[in-house]
Amino acid sequence: MARNVLATGLKRFAVILGMLIAFFPIYWLLTTSIKPYDEWAAWPPVWLTEQPTLQNYRIVFFPQAARDFAATQAGSLDYKVSGSAWKAFQDSAIISTVATFLSVAFGTLAAYSIVRFRTGGENYPFQFLTVRMMPPIAVVVPMVALFAMLRLADTYAGMILAYTAFTLPFSIWMIRSFIEEAPAELEGAAMVHGMSRVEAFIKVTLPLIRGGILATALFIFILNWSEFLFALVLTSGKIVTVTLQVANYVSASSGKLYGVQAAMGAISTLPVICFGYLIQRHLVRGLTLGAVKR
Amino acid sequence: MTPRLALKGLTKSYDGIEAVRGLDLTLAPGEFLSLLGASGCGKSTTLAMIAGFETPSAGTIAIDGKPINDTPPGRRRIGMVFQDYAVFSRLTVRGNLAFGLEAQGVARAERGRRIADIAAKLDLTTLLDRRGASLNMSEMQRVAIARVLVTEPRLLLLDEPMSNLDAGLRASLRSELKQIQKSLGQTVLYVTHDQVEAMAMSDRIAVMRQGVIEQIGTPHEIYHRPRTRFVAEFIGDPPINLVPCQVAQGRAATALHEAIALRVSDAPQGRHLLGIRPHDLKLAREKSAGAARTIVRFVENLGAEHVAYVDYGDAIAAAIMRPGFAAPGDQLWASVNAARVHLIRGDNDQVVLPEAA
Numbered sequence: 333m334a335r336n337v338l339a340t341g342l343k344r345f346a347v348i349l350g351m352l353i354a355f356f357p358i359y360w361l362l363t364t365s366i367k368p369y370d371e372w373a374a375w376p377p378v379w380l381t382e383q384p385t386l387q388n389y390r391i392v393f394f395p396q397a398a399r400d401f402a403a404t405q406a407g408s409l410d411y412k413v414s415g416s417a418w419k420a421f422q423d424s425a426i427i428s429t430v431a432t433f434l435s436v437a438f439g440t441l442a443a444y445s446i447v448r449f450r451t452g453g454e455n456y457p458f459q460f461l462t463v464r465m466m467p468p469i470a471v472v473v474p475m476v477a478l479f480a481m482l483r484l485a486d487t488y489a490g491m492i493l494a495y496t497a498f499t500l501p502f503s504i505w506m507i508r509s510f511i512e513e514a515p516a517e518l519e520g521a522a523m524v525h526g527m528s529r530v531e532a533f534i535k536v537t538l539p540l541i542r543g544g545i546l547a548t549a550l551f552i553f554i555l556n557w558s559e560f561l562f563a564l565v566l567t568s569g570k571i572v573t574v575t576l577q578v579a580n581y582v583s584a585s586s587g588k589l590y591g592v593q594a595a596m597g598a599i600s601t602l603p604v605i606c607f608g609y610l611i612q613r614h615l616v617r618g619l620t621l622g623a624v625k626r
Numbered sequence: 627m628t629p630r631l632a633l634k635g636l637t638k639s640y641d642g643i644e645a646v647r648g649l650d651l652t653l654a655p656g657e658f659l660s661l662l663g664a665s666g667c668g669k670s671t672t673l674a675m676i677a678g679f680e681t682p683s684a685g686t687i688a689i690d691g692k693p694i695n696d697t698p699p700g701r702r703r704i705g706m707v708f709q710d711y712a713v714f715s716r717l718t719v720r721g722n723l724a725f726g727l728e729a730q731g732v733a734r735a736e737r738g739r740r741i742a743d744i745a746a747k748l749d750l751t752t753l754l755d756r757r758g759a760s761l762n763m764s765e766m767q768r769v770a771i772a773r774v775l776v777t778e779p780r781l782l783l784l785d786e787p788m789s790n791l792d793a794g795l796r797a798s799l800r801s802e803l804k805q806i807q808k809s810l811g812q813t814v815l816y817v818t819h820d821q822v823e824a825m826a827m828s829d830r831i832a833v834m835r836q837g838v839i840e841q842i843g844t845p846h847e848i849y850h851r852p853r854t855r856f857v858a859e860f861i862g863d864p865p866i867n868l869v870p871c872q873v874a875q876g877r878a879a880t881a882l883h884e885a886i887a888l889r890v891s892d893a894p895q896g897r898h899l900l901g902i903r904p905h906d907l908k909l910a911r912e913k914s915a916g917a918a919r920t921i922v923r924f925v926e927n928l929g930a931e932h933v934a935y936v937d938y939g940d941a942i943a944a945a946i947m948r949p950g951f952a953a954p955g956d957q958l959w960a961s962v963n964a965a966r967v968h969l970i971r972g973d974n975d976q977v978v979l980p981e982a983a
Contacts, residue, residue, distance in 0.1 A: 450640070453641060454641075515710060515712065517708035517709065517710055517711075517712040518712045518714070520677065520679055520699075520706065520708060520712065521706070521708060521712035521714075521770075521773075522725075523678070523679070523698075523699040523700055524677055524678075524699050524700065524702075524704060524705060524706045524726075524774075525700065525725050525726035525729045525730075525773075525777065526700035526701070526726060526729030526730050527700055527729055528698065528700065536714075
């Protein structure tokens with residue numbers, strides 16, 4: 333009895349500690365986003381501001397506000413904001429969505445082939461996973477050269493292609509485990525009864541692994557949405573993703589505009605949260621389906 | 627008569643490893659044939675090729691004399707029942723039964739008639755509106771079989787359909803399945819690793835090992851006239867006793883018995899193995915001609931019979947006896963039914979076949 337109480341207490345403590353660690357950055361992001369200028373980098377840190385302001389958000393959405401604000405500060409601030417948050421959200425949405433769709437679509441087909449036809453042999457799945465182990469910075473320079481040559485630099489097509497290529501191994505790896513869980517026998521039964529393999533896949537297996545595919549899509553979407561390195565080196569102004577726009581909130585005289593960056597960051601988490609919320613019914617099932625053996 | 631199914635030189639290799647090697651096999655219409663073997667012997671691969679899920683690396687598959695190597699699974703008019711039955715759990719029983727008929731484009735009225743017909747035969751009428759997910763194992767098996775039979779397949783493939791069931795259910799489904807097969811005259815190819823199932827249901831058994839058929843014959847032949855050591859060891863429960871022997875002048879000398887008369891006239895001289903089924907090693911209280919003294923080490927209760935494990939030279943041999951006939955520690959006389967022993971050549975593991983009686 334006493335042991336149980338102690339064990340429960342310890343478990344709770346561990347959970348609370350874990351949550352504190354996990355939520356601290358989010359708390360810091362949100363609190364910074366509503367701090368006035370002089371509290372952004374104050375020491376000792378301001379944990380909870382007494383003068384909350386929406387100024388930072390206003391600057392994100394209305395660049396004009398930055399200039400007005402700068403004027404009131406009597407030139408002490410040089411708010412020269414480049415780029416537009418609206419455009420960044422639009423670019424990120426297009427690139428992330430299309431690249432996620434392509435990655436999951438190709439990933440599903442490739443994973444199906446690997447599971448059902450043993451494509452590539454025994455070690456193939458491990459081999460392509462090594463692509464994810466390679467630090468992206470290692471391929472950045474040749475990628476820049478290649479993209480310049482193919483005229484893909486600073487285009488939607490180029491960014492989508494790069495993101496699809498780099499998330500595909502992850503996508504195949506995840507979906508593979510879901511397809512392995514879906515009994516081949518059901519497809520077999522559908523096929524001996526007259527369905528083609530494609531029909532059997534679409535009508536029998538696909539509904540079974542839908543949750544897994546949605547879970548994979550969410551992960552890939554997060555990877556794409558938060559990607560910075562490729563966005564930085566493969567674009568030169570025409571395409572601006574959300575992560576690049578965050579880095580745009582700097583000024584010559586005062587360095588990084590932390591409050592504005594935090595505001596942009598806070599807003600940029602919304603699409604991911606919405607996506608996650610929409611599919612959460614499938615998510616838990618999708619995430620556990622691959623892990624639990626029958 | 628054209629065989630219903632004919633396999634000729636059927637071969638399948640994965641990455642250079644041959645899972646099935648030049649298989650030849652024919653099935654007559656209405657025949658029940660079992661492919662029997664341990665897991666990994668190639669029996670399931672063979673079935674997958676016949677069903678059309680795997681493409682043969684070489685060889686032909688013909689049904690009613692027509693090659694079907696390039697026919698997609700759905701057009702082969704073959705039925706298949708899977709290990710887990712693969713009943714569509716979200717469809718009703720009726721939906722499951724209609725599945726194949728719809729895919730074949732059978733008209734609605736005809737569909738209803740055939741479903742009612744098969745449901746009556748397999749005792750599924752009251753279950754027609756239940757969902758697949760709510761069925762028990764026995765019901766699922768009947769649905770899986772009905773779903774296939776309703777399409778009137780030329781050949782029915784069964785892939786270890788009972789391996790997930792407990793022993794009691796297995797025995798009742800076995801006889802149920804056999805009755806359905808006989809009453810419909812359905813040609814069946816049955817894949818199993820369970821010798822009891824194969825012996826109980828089959829007209830013929832093909833014992834497979836490492837991608838080839840070791841022996842094909844009636845259950846009686848497979849049990850009483852095994853052609854290789856593997857078949858002799860694989861069939862029979864408790865398994866056959868294999869004891870080293872020295873053969874000279876048509877007689878075998880073992881560690882226990884000095885002279886067992888062999889039925890083979892030209893018995894090869896030298897060291898070989900003698901296969902003695904536990905039923906053919908007789909235990910007695912009294913000494914008889916050719917009997918040798920041995921001691922019971924332990925006893926296994928099989929219900930109607932008991933198995934006594936007795937000293938046989940340095941080894942232990944199993945002998946079937948009446949329940950309660952002997953207890954561990956008893957000294958008994960063991961004799962061998964010489965007419966039914968199998969002489970297995972030491973050099974190539976082939977059984978030296980006796981002349982037909």
